[in-house]
Amino acid sequence: MFDFGFSELLLIGAVALVVLGPERLPKAARMAGNLVGRVQRMVGSVKQELSAQVEMEELRKAKQEFESAAENIRTEIGSVGDSAQSSLNGISSGLKPWERVPEQRTPADFGVDEHGRPLAGADSPEAGRKAAWASYLTPSENPASVGGGFQTASLHKQAMRRKRDMRPRHRPKPQLRVRKK
Template identity: 35%
Template sequence: MFGISFSELLLVGLVALLVLGPERLPGAARTAGLWVGRLKRSFNAIKAEVEREIGADEIRRQLHNEHIMSLEQEARKILNPMQQAINPAPAQPQPSAATIETPPPPAGADLGRDSHTAQPGHAPAAGQPIPEQVPGEHTPPHDPTQPPRAP
């Protein structure tokens, strides 16, 4: 403990025997042993108390951190609806014409016709754009019983 070797202890024992004498040496050794035991117990008690305090400080720190974390979560819950009101969520994207699937033509339909162009008097197919009429442009009427005209 203090770096005392066996030879040094033997030398201290011989000096104590010469100074105290053989009658008082056992009582002195007993008393010294009791004092050493008390010092060890005191140091161990102090050490345990310091470790408990360090542990208690650590526990207090953890509780404090948990309390702060719970406060932050509550603040986020309160602020989240406010932020959503300030920054509304983006609207759902509209599907493009390329993503709209057109249904197959009904049975018996004229497949020779161009299905992407609307005929006058006919509604365009689902998902097809409505052609714009240019003023002054004349589109001749189409008779479904006649074959399509050549350009």
């Protein structure tokens, strides 16, 4: 702000000593220092606010650029999606509807009735495999012997059993006892 040399400060100090005297000079110097400090803090805060305003303006500009770029990308993706949808519709319209749907199968196709029990006159290879597999199952796991559905209950029981077996067993830790004499 102001440039004061050493000789000028020495001259101001000598004049202040003569005018104020040795008793009031330390108080006046302290007060002058406080005022200069307040002015410096005020100037610093104004500078900081101005730089914050400049940064905010730059951030606003960057935000607007980013939003415009995002909108451009969004419209491009939408146009690509629309073109892909139209080409997919063109391909699928050429197919016959019965070619797109898989063949429906029933439990009788696998040699079992709706409860999972083998059919009486089923001699197909699938029925043979089903009967062979049922021989390996325990009675609680075999839905044909229990009369349940397609093993949904037994699969649930097996999962619960596995979960129970994986739990750590609680074993109390031995406690040491000290005899008191």
